[in-house]
Amino acid sequence: MRRPSALLAALLPALALAACGHRDLSAVDPAGPQAARIADLTWYLTIVGSAVFVVTVAFLLYALWRGHRRVENYSGEAAERHIHRWIYGAIGVTTLILLVTLIYNFTTGRALANFAEPDALTIRVTGHQWWWQVQYVDPVPSNRFETANEIHVPVGRRVRIEVQAADVIHSFWVPNLHGKVDLIPGYTNTTYFRADRAGVYHGRCAEFCGYQHARMDFLVIADPPAQFAAWYRNQLRSAPPPADSVQQVGQQVFLSTRCAMCHAVRGTDAGSHVGPDLTHLASRGTLAAGTLPNLRGSLGGWVLDPQSIKPGAYMPPNPLKPDELHALLSYLESLK
């Protein structure tokens, strides 16, 4: 009866691993050269470590099984030499494996660090409790803009990410593209990456940062260069003016209540940078840093009562009247 339970115990870790199967949030499904190097090193360490473990346990089991059977005839100088040969052999193999691992680790680290390029696309990412402020930096001021929780990058071009923190330590991690980089208050860290195939990659805060650390996600969307340029041009634009009377009322609600105290919509009087920039809110895929899909219903729920969706978030509840809320939602949905 012991065998099935042992088999089950061996299968359990495998089950846990099966849960890691998100292709867009995986360190072993690389979409860029650095993630590929990290994945190679991961596989190397896993395979070599497992092999060493299996061999060591096999020797241990052999020793246990052989045990005291041959001990009596086993003495004298020949036996001593035999033992020494095994010990020195094992030490030699161990040293060799560790040395190869060290060199491989070192070269991988060098390759990751030497990825800098002077004319890379520069994006400044600032971590807030609990969302990501994203600024596209350009030498020409009219080519700069701000967005939140969604980073678009062109496929095949190196991207320079400058990370900062506004309050506590966060960590920027897109497993498919690169390793982690910490966001330290008062200090700017820099990292580079490149996406080699188009796709949507999930990023996550990888350093515990308070109540809603678990709901501090973002997306990195790698677009083909032409599509990226179109997206960039659209983001540079100010928000479109309200198209109908309902949206006009919605804009008035936005500007005359609490929204404008924290949020910016370029092209209007709202210019505060306490919360995420909403100029092109409707073009983003998620709300509240990956907490909700960007749909009218979830947006309404979020505006009314953020605290029951993301307790501790710094957005206060907004008890709006139904017609005000609907006008506001229509206006926000027009911010494409």
Next chain:
Amino acid sequence: MKRTPAPPHLRTLAILALAVVPAAGCKSEQRSFNETPPGATAFPAVQTTDIQAGPKTVDPSRGAYQENRWAVSQGSTLYEQFNCAGCHSPGGGGGMGPPLNDAEWIYGSDPENVYATIVEGRPNGMPSFRGRISNPQLWQLVAYVRSISGLTPKDTWSPRNDHMQEARPNRAARPQPQLP
């Protein structure tokens, strides 16, 4: 008469009781997530005078904010984010607007008075923030503004900035209230 030493289990009990004492301070940093459920009255009527019919009533939530360290610290963040510092200067030293760190109050120093000043606005420049700041945030601001001149309990005063950012002038040292 010879005093007998306390039995060991009594001593253990006394030590355990002592260990509980620090827990009494826990509530001073307590924070609730849902302070006004949606649909509740957003802006209660503000009293501008002490004269009223019947016995004097005090908002029960008043003490909760004035004695809460979280509320005071959050108020100090909002003070900067909502640009109160633009006129009253960071730390409340005053500039275009009157200083907040002295003992002189043009429109009263009670929490209700400060609340009314923010919500209604005041002549000569103080704008009205009615409808623009949520009720819990207003009370947090009130708590912070009163803490600047030492009107909230001493343990709510923050000895240092809660934010680990680069040192900014005027916020490193806490202004000392000038009492009459």
